[in-house]
Amino acid sequence: MKRLTAVVAMGVSAAVMAAGAAAAAPTPGHGLRPGEAYAGAGNPERRAGGVGAAQVPAGLKGVDVSSYQGPNVDWAALKQNGVRFAFVKATEGAKVKGDPDSGYVNPYFKDQYNGARKAGLIRGAYHFALPHKSGGARQADYFINNGGGWSTGGGTLPGVLDIEFNPYDNGLDTCYGLKPAQMVGWIRAFSNRYRKRTGRYPIIYTNAYWWNKCTNNNTSFGNHPLWQAHYGSGPVTPPAGWKTYTFWQYAAGTGATGNPSVFNGSLKALRKLAAQARTGFTKVNAGPEPRKKGKKLTVVGRLHYHNGTAWRPLAKRKVSIWFRARGTSKWVRKAVVTTNGKGRFRRKFIARKGGYWRAKFAGGPKFFGVTSGSDYVDVR
Structure with missing residues (x-):
């Protein structure tokens, strides 16, 4: 193991920094072994020895840790010194047949992840991407299957895709030998799979x-x-x-406490980011169609949310129903209805003009807002 990177003044006491007898992260390009990468491992600023911020930037304090910090991070002391969130490395790459160096899992992940939560910190997991090793969807699955998912409740941030400088001496360039179009496709595959399985977009960790x-x-x-x-x-x-x-990781950190970051907002905003679930409409329909002028038509649909594992009905929530007459560009709110226990809603209207109908959920502290697609009804 190599020397410690620069200690950063982040309001954490010397006693806290000394806690845990953690090993220093090796300097990138000098003996970094498979699985040893961490958030910022390949950053040229760190390669130069660590460039610290002159002062802690504005925002909520946080840290990120990996196996170097060991299982006994003093989360309570960090909380006492102002830290409010933590990112914990869960995985790197994914298992690939015939490659003994593939598919790393942080052996201290559960201790670190649960320890942060028990101390009252909002926590999240991160995955160190190796885009030259296997596909984005495969690595997203590996990440989720080994602790990198998301759940409602307000204590878990969306998982992080750590996509950055190649930190390994593997003969590849900083982009892992991928062309820009290939890299974009890889990131999108990871994101799409993560969103499909958890309902959330992953946070992206990177350098400009x-x-x-x-x-x-x-x-x-x-x-x-x-x-x-x-x-x-x-x-x-x-x-x-x-x-x-x-989030901004503004400096290289220490072996004991990891790297410091700040959240660009209030504690309320951080909790909102952790708590909000993806929502969606299904079976939004207006009809029957065509409809005779003066007769009644019915708008129906269903509102649901993703709990981090599967879609569930979203009950007792207000949904507004909007109408745009044919030949105009203005949407008019026609009614507000409340979903039943199965997330369903229904409302009847007098058919006066042909046009488009849609539903909108405004969202709230725990749920993202969403607007349905439009359904056209021909009124004659």
């Missing part, structure tokens, strides 16, 4: 220089929360596609 180079300034992932690595006091220029960061 790496992202812009290895994805050719791709702008299509801006709907994913961004955890940006930038070791300095700012200002932070986000990668292409994002207006700002959600």
